[in-house]
Amino acid sequence: MRRLLNQQPGRFSALCLSALPFLLIIIVYLTASDLRLADNPNDKLLPSLGSFKEAIVQAALEPNRRTGEIQLWSDTAASLQRLLLAVAISALLGLMFGIATGVIPYFNAGLSPLIAVLSMIPPLAILPILFILFGLGELSKIMLIILGVAPSIMRELHLRVIDIPHEQLIKAQTLGASTWQVIWRVVLPQLLPRLLNAVRLTLGSAWLFLIAAEAIAAESGLGYRIFLLRRYLAMDTILPYVAWITLLAFLSDYLLRVLSRRLFPWAAKT
């Protein structure tokens, strides 16, 4: 008998093993839900599959009576808009900062200590300041996400620039490259796949800050909705919303990975 750490599951058993915990959770949930509902048919804590279905149809298919919008889609659009804008700005900032400090010693001396300090500030702690400065509108939510994720993208990209072998930068100069040309033709193209990767890694915290900001001050958005529904204990809508947010997070991660592989075939082999 081989040691346990040397035993590999086959493909089929690996698949079964990965499905098992999910099945268990569903079974435990349904049993518990049935028991509670048998006790008290008005219980809201663990809704039945039927009430999930009703809530999903109501949120995802039927227009809201007051606004005429379909709630799930308008919430998703509002949240994604904030998230995409903030992440795009953060990525751009990260790229500019990473290249400037990684390539040009004067920028490194001037900016790196500042970013090191800024990235230590817990972003949620300055949320009140953001609300005071920028009001309760879109700007403060987007600023929160940027403050939350941009410093780590910046630092990550700075490190990735430093990782580029110095020989390449010297070689480029012997080919006649100016500082700008080194950045444009040597550093930037090698940084783009690393940028996508850095964005992927920070998406989790981007969602965190988005939902936090929406929970505190918003009139729309996925985070706003689940915190609003909390007041009515509407688990039948909250749980599908959480599942939907998880799916969106998973899909954005997957898309970035596929995009990176498509756009930068040379990076996969190194």
Added chain:
Amino acid sequence: MNTLHIKNLRKEYQGQVILERINLKVSSPEFCTIVGASGCGKSTFLRLLLGQETLSRGELLLNGTPLPAEPGPDRGIVFQRYSVFPHLTVLGNVLLGLELQDSPLLGRLFGAARRRAITQAEATLRAVGLFEARHKYPAMLSGGMQQRLSIAQALVKQPKILLLDEPFGALDPGIRADMHELILDLWRENQMMIFMVTHDIKEAFELGTRVLTFDKVRRDPQAPDAYGATITYDIPLGKGYAQNLAAIIAARAATEAFRAKLAAEG
């Protein structure tokens, strides 16, 4: 003809003297090979010639004018590793030098200019035997092919001085022999000045028209950093290319015969 004058060169790092009292006059086409103990400052010497490091004292004159204190297209370099661009194809790597020169802002050429540059780059790739692989990325190339590519990159700029820092050190012996022939061919065609660092004395004598050995002549046991290495031997071999190639072929034949004999004896 280009002439490089090195006058009383000295290099120290934070009080540690690495190189001192180096005087040399080299004219193209000369193939200088540099040997010396590990850590004696051979790479430092090349970095000084390249402009990657600044001299602590002394002068570097190319045709009477000081060499610029930063790397530029008059001096090409081939490092032991890592000097090709992984995000560009083989052709793109060679094309880059031509694109940078003619397109300051975008670093890219279009239309007829691009086609001309491609023709030139492809000719260089043919010369180093990489034409067939021109659409591959460096990660798909062997170590020897990557070094050929790095040489092709440097050659396309037609540098006055070509610096090679153990360019074949990471390659296995059969490929090294091919690379020797290649570099001699290219040197004969382009007539430039070459400085090549190597750990292989045989390689130094086979390839060079002039062998330079670096070593410390003065030592102070109480202060090991007080003195640096200098050129202890400057051996002009003055071999013509043909003789040189003949020597290589003879040496290789002898080695092969010896190997065969060993194999036969088991």
